[in-house]
Amino acid sequence: MIYSFWMYDRHCECIYSRDWHRSAAHEDKEDLQKLIYGSVFSLRNITRKLSDDDAFLSFQTSKYKLHFFESPSNLKLVLITDPMMSDACNALRQIYAGLYVEYVVKNPLSPIEHPRGTGVDNDLFNMGLDSFVRSLQGFA
Amino acid sequence: MSKVRSVGEEVWKHKTDKINSELLTLTYGSIVAQLVADFDHDYAKVNKQLDKMGYNIGLRLIEELLAKxxxxxxxxxxxxxxxxxxxxxxxxxxxxxxISNWSVDSKQFSLVFTENPLAEFVELPDKPNARDLWYSNIYAGVIRGALEMVQLQVEAEFVSDAVQDPSLPTEIRVRLVKVLEDEIPPGED
Structure with a gap:
């Protein structure tokens, strides 16, 4: 089961988020968004300290699993799923290379810096992401 | 580092959409000519504008490079x-x-171009100050923009250009200013 997807830019700004199977627990979205960033940020820093230039891939609790991918340009992608889900880092990499770069970065009308937190607002990206995530094994 | 070279070759061969190089040359040429007209032959401003355009391109090109x-x-x-x-x-x-002319502290190097697709067929106007124009200055901006996205703040500028003086090489000097720290989220109020 895939719950949600989050994307953060190099300025720690959440530039995209999307829910599929909403769990009752997240009411305050803004708060959740900051907490996710905080935990991902610290975990990734610990991992880098412990072994050179490494990044963590996922962590899980009894209720959910958080998958993480970061590009060398510090774009961070997070997918939250149920704990049974197998590693989705590859899927996140595909979202970065196949969807974000193709539809957002290569689209001159789509900003890549989001100074006032407008975020990514692009139909092709929305639709591509939705159909890609729905096609992943273990979506429903 | 022959691995890096083969990565470049591989991507060029199989993963890049290609366009006619003369189309690129002529399009770029008309952009530069238009800028020269717009800024009324103030070449310092043209250089600056080309650098800025390159910077904005670089911010995006790096993502394509990383993705591919x-x-x-x-x-x-x-x-x-x-x-x-x-x-x-x-x-x-x-x-x-x-790549040549490394400084001793490994923070500066030069890129020397034996060929430059942007500058094919180019002749600078017959004006005394036309030598102030760095015709391909967009490269410098692209390098600066692209490296900033991977946390490297650099300065890049032309040192010499074969378009100005065919006896000189086309050379861009790249200087590492600093490695940018990761930004940290603002604290809770």
């Missing part, structure tokens, strides 16, 4: 130079500038 190559983060500035010359320039321009 899957290259990991560079360990040092020498790796970065290799990646710029052998992957970046290769995959977008199909040229591989030579």
């Amino acid at each position: 190559t899957g290259l990991p983060r560079c360990q040092n500035f020498r790796d970065t130079a290799e990646a710029v010359a052998k992957v970046g320039f290769k995959m977008f321009m199909n040229i591989t500038p030579t």
Whole structure:
């Protein structure tokens, strides 16, 4: 089961988020968004300290699993799923290379810096992401 | 670092959409000519504008490079130079500038171009100050923009250009200013 997807830019700004199977627990979205960033940020820093230039891939609790991918340009992608889900880092990499770069970065009308937190607002990206995530094994 | 070179070759061969190089040359030429007209032959302003355009392009090009190559983060500035010359320039321009003139502290290097697709057929106008124009200055901006996205603040500028004086090489000097720290989220109020 895939719950949600989050994307953060190099300025720690959440530039995209999307829910599929909403769990009752997240009411305050803004708060959740900051907490996710905080935990991902610290975990990734610990991992880098412990072994050179490494990044963590996922962590899980009894209720959910958080998958993480970061590009060398510090774009961070997070997918939250149920704990049974197998590693989705590859899927996140595909979202970065196949969807974000193709539809957002290569689209001159789509900003890549989001100074006032407008975020990514692009139909092709929305639709591509939705159909890609729905096609992943273990979506429903 | 022949691995980096083969990554560049591979991406160029199989993963890049190609356009006619003369189309690019002529399009770029008309942009520069238009800027020269707009700024009324104030070449310092033209250089600056080309650099700015390049910077905005670089911010985006780097993502395409990272997505298509899957290259990991560079360990040092020498790796970065290799990646710029052998992957970046290769995959977008199909040229591989030579890396030379490393400074002792490994923070500065030069890219020397034996060929430059942007400057084919170019003759500078017959004006005394036309030598102030760095015709291909967009490269400098692209390098600066692209490296900033991977946390390297650099300065890039032309030192000499064969368009100005055919006896000189086309050379861009790249200086590492600093490695940018990761930004940290603002604290809770």
